[in-house]
Amino acid sequence: MDIGTRVTTAIAALENAGYLKRGQNSPRLYANSILAKNAEEAVQRIYSSSRFSDKQKEQATRIIKKLISSKSKGSSGDEVAEARIDYISDHLGIVKEEVIQIVSLLRDEKILADSQDLNAFIKKKDSKKNSLSILKTYGQIEKFLLTIISDEEKIIHLKELNEQAEASACENVSPNKIKTILNLWAIKNWIKRQTTPHSKNHLAVLTLFDPETLTAKLEKRNDIAQFILDVLYDLSKADSGTDESSQEEVPVAFSVLELKDKYSNRSTLFQTSATTEEIEDALFHLSRIEALKIEGGFMVVYNALTIERLEKDNKKRYKVEDYQRLEQYYQHKVQQIHIVGEYARKMIRNYQEALQFVDDYFKLNYLSFLHKYFPGSRQDEIKRNITHSKFKQLFGELSPTQLKIINDKESKTIVVAAGPGSGKTRILVHKLASLLLMEDVKHEQLLMVTFSRSAATEFKKRLLKLIGNAANFIEIKTFHSYCFDLLGRVGSLEKSGDIILETIKRIKNGQVEPGRITKTVLVIDEAQDMDAHEFALVKALMEQNDGCTE
Numbered sequence: 042m043d044i045g046t047r048v049t050t051a052i053a054a055l056e057n058a059g060y061l062k063r064g065q066n067s068p069r070l071y072a073n074s075i076l077a078k079n080a081e082e083a084v085q086r087i088y089s090s091s092r093f094s095d096k097q098k099e100q101a102t103r104i105i106k107k108l109i110s111s112k113s114k115g116s117s118g119d120e121v122a123e124a125r126i127d128y129i130s131d132h133l134g135i136v137k138e139e140v141i142q143i144v145s146l147l148r149d150e151k152i153l154a155d156s157q158d159l160n161a162f163i164k165k166k167d168s169k170k171n172s173l174s175i176l177k178t179y180g181q182i183e184k185f186l187l188t189i190i191s192d193e194e195k196i197i198h199l200k201e202l203n204e205q206a207e208a209s210a211c212e213n214v215s216p217n218k219i220k221t222i223l224n225l226w227a228i229k230n231w232i233k234r235q236t237t238p239h240s241k242n243h244l245a246v247l248t249l250f251d252p253e254t255l256t257a258k259l260e261k262r263n264d265i266a267q268f269i270l271d272v273l274y275d276l277s278k279a280d281s282g283t284d285e286s287s288q289e290e291v292p293v294a295f296s297v298l299e300l301k302d303k304y305s306n307r308s309t310l311f312q313t314s315a316t317t318e319e320i321e322d323a324l325f326h327l328s329r330i331e332a333l334k335i336e337g338g339f340m341v342v343y344n345a346l347t348i349e350r351l352e353k354d355n356k357k358r359y360k361v362e363d364y365q366r367l368e369q370y371y372q373h374k375v376q377q378i379h380i381v382g383e384y385a386r387k388m389i390r391n392y393q394e395a396l397q398f399v400d401d402y403f404k405l406n407y408l409s410f411l412h413k414y415f416p417g418s419r420q421d422e423i424k425r426n427i428t429h430s431k432f433k434q435l436f437g438e439l440s441p442t443q444l445k446i447i448n449d450k451e452s453k454t455i456v457v458a459a460g461p462g463s464g465k466t467r468i469l470v471h472k473l474a475s476l477l478l479m480e481d482v483k484h485e486q487l488l489m490v491t492f493s494r495s496a497a498t499e500f501k502k503r504l505l506k507l508i509g510n511a512a513n514f515i516e517i518k519t520f521h522s523y524c525f526d527l528l529g530r531v532g533s534l535e536k537s538g539d540i541i542l543e544t545i546k547r548i549k550n551g552q553v554e555p556g557r558i559t560k561t562v563l564v565i566d567e568a569q570d571m572d573a574h575e576f577a578l579v580k581a582l583m584e585q586n587d588g589c590t591e
Contacts, residue, residue, distance in 0.1 A: 058363035064347035162290040162334040163277035175332040194247040203529035216529040265323040379423035470503045484514040486561035
């Protein structure tokens with residue numbers, strides 16, 4: 042709900058700024074076709090089917106009666122046909138996962154229609170080779186991992202494993218891709234995976250199947266995945282042939298059962314078939330490795346926003362002046378939180394004062410109310426998104442010059458020029474805290490680079506003392522350790538000579554995952570000591586980050 046609110050707020054702001062226009066919401070219903078003529082026929086087919094267990098037959102009967110009743114009411118115009126999984130689950134008291142499973146069985150029995158309820162979005166400019174290449178890359182990594190893990194628990198180091206995979210000719214391998222595969226295997230209960238408390242790069246892993254069984258499962262899934270890509274890209278060509286629009290992506294409608302039937306009926310030397318679960322598993326795999334973008338699902342009603350884009354220039358960005366109205370809205374929300382806090386304090390101290398405070402809030406002009414209860418410097422206090430006591434705790438002992446740096450939210454570049462012992466480290470640590478707590482910079486958007494491990498450790502230590510465990514999620518590294526991390530390699534003195542240059546090369550060639558180098562703020566300790574290579578790395582990072590502040 043929180044994400045939904047943010048999206049609709051952003052869309053409203055874009056509409057106010059003239060970038061787009063909203064139309065009426067478009068409710069969309071999936072799989073609302075019931076093939077049984079009536080409830081009696083549907084129930085008869087459920088109880089004569091071997092697909093359902095006794096408990097599922099009882100639940101399936103309740104679900105199909107609910108759907109037929111809802112459809113009947115919808116057809117008569119009395120109400121909207123309600124066929125949401127979550128609604129059915131709540132109304133009938135059946136666990137959501139069981140409702141989904143029974144709906145799938147009803148579709149297998151052709152009691153519910155086999156409608157094309159999923160969409161794959163195929164980019165026009167991308168060839169099938171791109172998706173197949175991604176599938177191949179992950180397939181190579183999976184084969185490599187099969188040679189490493191066994192049914193005995195083993196502690197693996199992701200960076201060391203990444204280097205071994207590179208040496209084994211695995212193309213485009215990275216620690217994140219290895220982690221993605223291990224996560225997928227763990228979700229499927231093929232392996233047990235546990236992080237170790239002392240390091241995020243160490244994992245304890247053991248397999249729950251023998252190598253032959255696991256190999257067979259992977260080969261079958263990859264075969265199905267490749268078949269799915271072939272089918273969907275063929276369908277996209279047919280659709281795009283009649284589509285004159287300028288859309289970059291072609292939505293291709295399909296269903297799980299459709300893919301299942303096509304896979305079973307394909308012309309091969311050996312007859313093969315796949316279960317619904319195997320098709321869904323392959324689709325899930327393709328989605329998670331980002332070889333395919335999939336949307337939709339059966340028995341779901343949702344209100345899709347109809348949006349018309351008015352600004353046709355793709356390069357045009359949302360500007361500061363466009364943000365003014367939205368910023369005022371959020372500033373007002375921050376003030377409301379402080380006002381409620383003040384009311385709570387008055388309730389504790391003096392009940393009559395609290396009543397007068399509420400009365401004035403509703404009777405007085407808003408600015409008059411603020412002047413009366415938040416005079417002078419308190420006007421600034423209620424604009425901050427932290428309490429006054431917290432602000433005083435964090436920044437109360439800073440000098441006016443240092444506070445100027447803390448309060449500067451406009452400058453693209455801030456240089457802290459100060460000599461040894463003047464409190465430079467202190468102000469940088471407090472600025473990091475300010476960015477996180479007061480300027481809504483997320484920890485993954487912030488990078489600090491230093492020239493020594495001791496400096497990085499000192500910054501992390503001070504930040505931990507200032508803001509607590511949140512400091513552990515901020516990247517504070519030396520130039521070299523950051524580069525080793527980006528390339529997924531274990532750092533060593535012997536390898537450090539060319540690591541920065543190689544990292545720059547890979548960044549410029551697009552060989553580094555964008556999420557690893559997408560930052561809002563870059564902080565450089567002792568920036569005057571940068572050599573040509575380190576400065577080139579900073580420039581390469583800035584080129585990848587539009588509007589990066591350093």
